[in-house]
Amino acid sequence: NAGVMQNPRHLVRRRGQEARLRCSPMKGHSHVYWYRQLPEEGLKFMVYLQKENIIDESGMPKERFSAEFPKEGPSILRIQQVVRGDSAAYFCASSPPGQAPWLAGGPTSDTQYFGPGTRLTVL
């Protein structure tokens, strides 16, 4: 969905460098999800944030990965000391406030809007 912005769209890093991925949710959305998509695999949930809070980080690797969603500004996914295995497409999605936005609306009511992704390549 064009409303969710991610930048950069492509990012190249050498092993050991840091990668910072940004996600600007749709206007009025206060929930952000981050996903990782490895080649020829589905999306894997990483972390779910609300403004200034990490709600669920059960999908985040224990080391080198962190995420934040400050009161002002975009959500940031940070990967320290990148390795080749971090090469993937990273997607964020935003949803409006509410405990269960997934359950809102009819069968085609989209409650989670995906950005175009950032493709990280680690050399």
Added chain:
Amino acid sequence: AQSVTQPDIHITVSEGASLELRCNYSYGATPYLFWYVQSPGQGLQLLLKYFSGDTLVQGIKGFEAEFKRSQSSFNLRKPSVHWSDAAEYFCAVVRASGGSYIPTFGRGTSLIVHP
């Protein structure tokens, strides 16, 4: 823990032919089920979702899906495929987790459409 299986990695159909993409899930409670489509270089777009009620769900772009609890399936169908339907299709199940809802995606089925 929930899981989603899409047994077909690739499916090839001729334009105008019917389509069925398979999805099986494993989940202990009432599932919340979704189908998404991803075009190359793009994010995911919702085709349809199921929570309860009528087990045959109508989505966008002429797609529909049927929830069959006895078979733990949520297969996606389209009666006549168009070349623009060529894309990656993902099935997902959403689980409740401490007040939040976390999706699990299948690995996807790549649809190839021959003219």
